[in-house]
Amino acid sequence: MAKPSPQLRRRRRAGLPGDPFGGPRWWVLSGPLLVVLALPLAALLLRTDPGAALESLRRPVVYQAITLSLWTSLAATGATVLFGLPLAFLMARRRFPLHRAVDTLIELPVVLPPAVAGVALLMAFGRRGLLGEPLAALGVQLPFTPVAVILAQMFVAAPLFIRSAMVGLAGVPAELEEAARIDGASTGQVLRHVTLPLARNGLIGGAVMTWARALGEFGATIIFAGNLPGRTQTMPLAIYLGFELDLQVALTLSVLLMGASFLTLILVKYVLLR
Amino acid sequence: MLRSVLTALLSSLLLGLAAGTIGGCGVDAGSTPAPRSVTLTVFAAASLAEAFEAVAEAYEAAHPGVTVQLHLAGSQQLAQQLRLGAPADVLATAGLPPMQAAVEAGRVDPGAPRACARNRLVAVAPAGNPVRLDRLADLARPGLRLVLADAVVPAGAYTQAFLEKASAHSVPPGLGVDFGDRVRANVVSYEQNVRAVLTKVRLGEADAGIVYASDVVAAPDLVRLTIPEALNVEAVYAIAPLADSPRPAEAQAFVAFVCSPEGRRLLARHGLLPPPAS
Numbered sequence: 001m002a003k004p005s006p007q008l009r010r011r012r013r014a015g016l017p018g019d020p021f022g023g024p025r026w027w028v029l030s031g032p033l034l035v036v037l038a039l040p041l042a043a044l045l046l047r048t049d050p051g052a053a054l055e056s057l058r059r060p061v062v063y064q065a066i067t068l069s070l071w072t073s074l075a076a077t078g079a080t081v082l083f084g085l086p087l088a089f090l091m092a093r094r095r096f097p098l099h100r101a102v103d104t105l106i107e108l109p110v111v112l113p114p115a116v117a118g119v120a121l122l123m124a125f126g127r128r129g130l131l132g133e134p135l136a137a138l139g140v141q142l143p144f145t146p147v148a149v150i151l152a153q154m155f156v157a158a159p160l161f162i163r164s165a166m167v168g169l170a171g172v173p174a175e176l177e178e179a180a181r182i183d184g185a186s187t188g189q190v191l192r193h194v195t196l197p198l199a200r201n202g203l204i205g206g207a208v209m210t211w212a213r214a215l216g217e218f219g220a221t222i223i224f225a226g227n228l229p230g231r232t233q234t235m236p237l238a239i240y241l242g243f244e245l246d247l248q249v250a251l252t253l254s255v256l257l258m259g260a261s262f263l264t265l266i267l268v269k270y271v272l273l274r
Numbered sequence: 275m276l277r278s279v280l281t282a283l284l285s286s287l288l289l290g291l292a293a294g295t296i297g298g299c300g301v302d303a304g305s306t307p308a309p310r311s312v313t314l315t316v317f318a319a320a321s322l323a324e325a326f327e328a329v330a331e332a333y334e335a336a337h338p339g340v341t342v343q344l345h346l347a348g349s350q351q352l353a354q355q356l357r358l359g360a361p362a363d364v365l366a367t368a369g370l371p372p373m374q375a376a377v378e379a380g381r382v383d384p385g386a387p388r389a390c391a392r393n394r395l396v397a398v399a400p401a402g403n404p405v406r407l408d409r410l411a412d413l414a415r416p417g418l419r420l421v422l423a424d425a426v427v428p429a430g431a432y433t434q435a436f437l438e439k440a441s442a443h444s445v446p447p448g449l450g451v452d453f454g455d456r457v458r459a460n461v462v463s464y465e466q467n468v469r470a471v472l473t474k475v476r477l478g479e480a481d482a483g484i485v486y487a488s489d490v491v492a493a494p495d496l497v498r499l500t501i502p503e504a505l506n507v508e509a510v511y512a513i514a515p516l517a518d519s520p521r522p523a524e525a526q527a528f529v530a531f532v533c534s535p536e537g538r539r540l541l542a543r544h545g546l547l548p549p550p551a552s
Contacts, residue, residue: 128478143479144419144462226463226474227424241426241466243354 044254053252062249064230065238066256072146072234073214076153080161080210085203088165110159117155118223125151125224148225149232153214160213161206168202169195205268212264216257313341314524315361319349319368319511320467321393321429321486325544326366332540333531340524348427348467349373356381356516363525366390366513366532368486369428373512386514389549390532391541393486393509395429395436397499400478407482410440410499411449414456421463421471421480429468432507433484439505447504472496488545510550 056062090096091103109117123129125142135142142148172195180190196203218236225232227241235253242249318326323346330342345352345362349372356362357379365382367373376382399407405418413420423430437454444450465471468485475483476493486509490496513532515525531537538548 122477122479126477126479141419222466226421227465228461228463232463241424 041258044251044258048251048255052248053255056246056248056252059249061229061233061238061242062252065233065235065253068146068149068230068233069215069235072149073153073211073217076150076157076214077161077207077211079150080154080158081203081207084158084162085165088162088169091162092166092169106159106162108159109156112156114152114156114217114219115223118152118220121148121152121155121220121224143224144226144228144232146225146231149221149234152220152224153217156217156220157210157213161203161210164202164206164209165199166202168199168206171202172198201272205272208264208268208272212261215260311339311341312521312524313343314363314521314528315343315345316364316366316528317345317347317352317356317360317362318364318366319352319372319428320346320469321368321489322346322366322511322546323469324492325391325488325541325546328540328544329532329537332536333528336531337527342528350375350426350428351467352376353379362516363519363521364513364515364528366511367428368393368509368511369431370510370512371431372428373514376514381516381518382514383517386517387512388514388529388533389510390513390537391511391546391549393488393511393546394506395432395484395501395509396487396490397482397484397501398472398475398490398493399482399497399499400475400480401495401497403497404478405481407497407499410501410505411453412499413460413482414449414453416456416460418460419462419479419481420457420460421465421474421483422461423468423471423484424464424466427467428509429471429484429486430464432509435507436484436501436505439507447502449505486545491545508550511546 057066087106091099091106122143125131125135125148127136127141127143142151176198177190177194180194185193216236217234218240221232221234222237222240227233227237229238233241235257239250239253239257242253316326316330323344326344326346330344334340334342347355349367349369352365352367353372353375356365356376365373365376367376370387373382373387377384377387397407397410397413399405407413407415407418412418422433425431425434437457440447440449441451441454442448462480463474465474468489471480471483472485472489472493474480475485475496482499490498513529515522515529519525532541533549542548
């Protein structure tokens with residue numbers, strides 16, 4: 001697409017007559033979607049009674065879900081950074097056969113329904129899954145454990161970090177790394193003092209988005225990890241079951257997750273990537 | 275140019291909306307002159323899946339022009355959806371509390387619900403019985419990976435009631451006062467509906483689970499551990515037309531069909547017991 005001329009851009013900002021994107025009609029046409037996006041969030045806040053919400057925070061089912069969600073999502077983010085960074089380097093810096101195939105593979109979980117991810121994880125790591133017997137021989141059973149929760153979160157959330165890290169790493173000028181190397185820096189020193197600091201925004205932004213997505217994971221978790229309070233029942237699962245039994249639990253946890261998502265986006269968009 | 279594109283877009287959008295609304299009301303806009311076509315939305319407990327699919331098929335065959343749209347979920351979830359205004363014509367729940375919730379929400383008339391079937395619980399193990407369960411008491415064996423329905427759904431509530439009953443006596447048919455606690459210690463997951471319990475057992479992910487006797491009809495490969503009558507809990511299914519159904523006559527007719535001898539025969543074929551004699 002050609003860039004609009006400076007003249008046209010000026011007109012656009014001002015919304016002058018003659019500009020097809022001027023006037024109120026675009027606001028009118030955008031209205032329905034804006035309402036659909038904003039209204040449920042506003043309704044959620046309006047329906048929540050802060051006193052009752054604080055009260056329900058003291059209930060075991062609520063605080064256990066919060067604790068479990070926090071530590072599993074942080075573990076999933078940590079593991080994603082640990083293993084995702086080398087992968088992002090590989091993808092950003094090297095060209096190899098099947099590069100496109102791997103690139104698609106990394107992106108797939110973003111569009112895959114999480115329920116599919118849950119079934120696929122069960123088929124791979126379940127007791128009678130592909131790796132079920134070798135894992136059982138090692139005394140490892142993944143389904144119905146917090147490790148399964150973490151795996152489910154990684155599966156759906158890791159692509160966000162990897163994509164973001166790839167963009168960050170690709171944006172580091174090769175000449176700077178080259179210059180550091182000529183000055184006698186080792187590979188580790190180049191990484192530590194040149195590459196990683198320059199890719200900082202992409203890395204941190206990606207990690208925060210991965211954490212937020214892991215925190216919200218539901219479909220893959222309930223299928224692969226099951227639902228046991230204190231062990232595999234994360235906040236989204238407690239919302240789902242609480243919705244049927246006790247709306248207050250669902251409302252409290254929903255508002256907390258909404259707040260977390262909101263802060264995450266603010267942090268990424270306006271603090272880290274400013 | 276722009277105007278014509280916009281007009282085209284808007285009119286197609288409006289047409290789509292109109293078609294959607296009409297479809298949602300169950301009247302097919304482009305229908306043939308043949309009989310009036312009606313879509314009945316039936317909210318039914320997950321454990322009624324196969325039985326109601328058979329009933330719906332028979333009903334459609336007997337009533338040309340009627341399409342039965344089954345919405346299957348945990349009974350508690352159905353009640354909650356109705357409480358929040360989901361449109362439906364018929365509700366069939368496992369157990370009376372979810373039906374009572376729909377009555378309290380004003381969606382079902384107090385006198386309308388009828389008992390249409392009964393069900394019992396059974397313990398199941400995966401095909402081949404890999405961990406060799408041969409008595410009900412084995413459910414309390416330490417280290418067993420047991421999956422139960424969550425207590426928010428009727429099957430889960432009945433399961434807890436069974437555990438209470440079995441723990442009430444230390445002599446048979448009781449299974450010991452600590453039976454319930456030992457069984458609960460083995461639970462690795464409380465699933466959101468009884469069919470999810472069945473799936474996890476069939477996949478061999480769980481060593482055992484507790485489901486409805488009717489669930490096992492569709493899964494003949496599973497190993498069953500019968501729960502004796504003295505300990506079992508009877509689940510009664512209730513059915514009622516929705517008070518605010520826009521098709522009250524059709525909704526009523528469907529309920530009558532389910533309770534008719536033919537309806538009962540179809541339910542029995544899928545492992546459901548006849549309703550309690552009143």
